[in-house]
């Protein structure tokens with residue numbers, strides 16, 4: 698059965714990083730109703746254990762799916778996807794799109810054969826990343842670094858606060874200071890928060906290094922999976938949902954409005 702035209706697409710991240718996936722999706726599907734859910738009570742995911750995320754993410758997504766009845770859910774978070782995608786798919790009966798590090802396109806782009814993967818600490822240690830590296834970049838050197846500071850920096854930047862240049866420099870050094878790091882010519886932004894800091898990161902690495910992420914590919918995948926389905930005639934107001942956190946209030950609506958989100962709900 699076809700979903701109703703007003704059935705939303707659900708985006709899920711620990712915070713605001715998933716907006717970098719929502720942006721290109723809205724460009725392809727401008728009238729798609731959107732529910733964007735951020736687990737502020739659980740942010741940052743990058744510093745949580747595998748066991749905690751494997752339990753937390755499917756449970757929370759289950760609640761969100763029940764409440765908002767989406768036609769499809771997007772886990773717009775590399776950490777949650779590399780750890781919990783299989784658990785979520787097993788638990789829920791709707792199409793789930795995950796976000797995984799863009800190692801395959803990076804391997805196709807590199808000339809030097811040295812690729813950097815910048816993610817959260819949890820993402821860069823996942824066997825999922827070992828598998829992607831072995832499968833698509835077996836003849837390349839894949840350097841990895843986990844940077845919690847960039848997650849904080851990206852959240853701050855979206856709220857209009859300054860980003861500490863030392864945080865950016867530390868993240869870049871975390872890759873470059875590894876053996877063969879000086880030859881690295883492509884960096885995979887393997888956390889959905891990091892493209893929010895593309896300008897700062899590009900300035901720090903210089904023009905000889907390309908930064909890539911998977912957002913455009915995920916948007917195409919969402920469009921493909923919903924092809925032929927009905928949509929509203931005009932853009933519907935988007936809803937942003939935040940899990941309640943004592944020390945992290947939701948951002949002002951002005952931060953969310955450019956992404957078509959004009960209502961906030963706390964759960």
Ligand code: DGL
Pocket residue numbers: 710711712714715740741742743744773774775776777817820848887888889890
């Ligand atoms: N946006 C998330 C990701 O793509 C992680 C941020 C966090 O540490 O919660 O990995």
